[in-house]
Amino acid sequence: MSDLFLGTLSQHEGEPPVPSRRSRSARDNKAHRSRQRRNRRRRSFLVVILALALVVGGGYVVKEFVGGLFSGGEQTVTDYPGPGHDSAQVVINAGDTGSAMGSTLVDARVVATVKAFTAAFAANPVAASIQPGTYQLRLEMRAADAVEALLDPTNLVSTKVTIPEGFTAEKIFARLSEQTGIAVEEFEAAAADPAAIGLPPEAGGEVEGWLSPLTYTIAPDESAAAILSTMVAGTVRTLDDLGVPAADRQTVLIKASITEQEVSFTEEYAKVVRVVDNRLATGMPLGMDTINAYGLGKSAMDLVASDFAVDNPYNARMHTGLPPTPIGNPGAEAINAALHPADGDWLYFITVDLDSGETKFTSSYDEFLVYKAQYQQWLAANR
Known part of the structure; x- marks a missing residue:
């Protein structure tokens, strides 16, 4: 047996000497000082970073406070100094x-x-x-x-003001007032003075139907009377261009205004005029809700059963013949249709879908009732 493992182990050549307590203490102190230096460098670096952050942040605050006279890398002006x-x-x-x-x-x-x-x-x-x-x-x-x-x-x-076809005088006055700043009462007062606005005698002193629906450019100093005079002149010009005799003007405008209110598509205007003419020829009441609604100052969609018992000149179920005035202000296409009704024997029509505007015409009352049921079905589903 060898004696290599007998007795106390001795230090062999080439192994590191076991350090003394004193030498270990010196090295520990040196490592401690090194760590302190590294910590001081880290703290200094953090201080620099924080300082930079404060500078950048402060610059942003100053920029926002000043109001951003310049923005972006190219220093774009956000507000001119004036006066222009x-x-x-x-x-x-x-x-x-x-x-x-x-x-x-x-x-x-x-x-x-x-x-x-x-x-x-x-x-x-x-x-x-x-x-x-x-x-x-x-x-x-x-x-x-x-x-x-x-x-x-x-x-x-x-000021540019657009007046849509079919607007009543009341709606026109409101639109004009809104966009010109002239009070509605001033337009009403001007309309009540036929001579001031050039209203022809055949209008019977009523401006309804005579205010041409167009887009107007209105000067800032233009009066209500001057504006309405321009609109009346536009309707007179349209009637003259279409060759309407003065004696027929009011009748044509009444028929055209009913047509404008009753259907959505211009290609159906002449058919509505034919229904009006056919009913007038047979002595039937026109019976159109838009006429009743105008006389009551409300929408045809808002009519209730009791409204049809109100006896006024615009009750188209009680009275035969045309209403006493137009019920709106028609455009040139409706006026032209009133002069050239379509050929047909229709006595009835009804719009069966208010969204699409689909309208059906017939000479049969029974068929009209079928169409009316279709409208009521649509109404129940959509209203």
């Missing part, structure tokens, strides 16, 4: 929001950005009263100055 130069015309449409106005003004180079304008719009307590129309403004205005300029009626060049 040269001139530009811009159109503000009815119902435009502050943002929509801002887009229009940016496109015209009146203001620098939509953001600047909407901020100025929101800051002005009366900005919502800006009227639609065409305005003469300057290029490169301050956004706040642009808001003030739109509130100044002297900058209003003109």
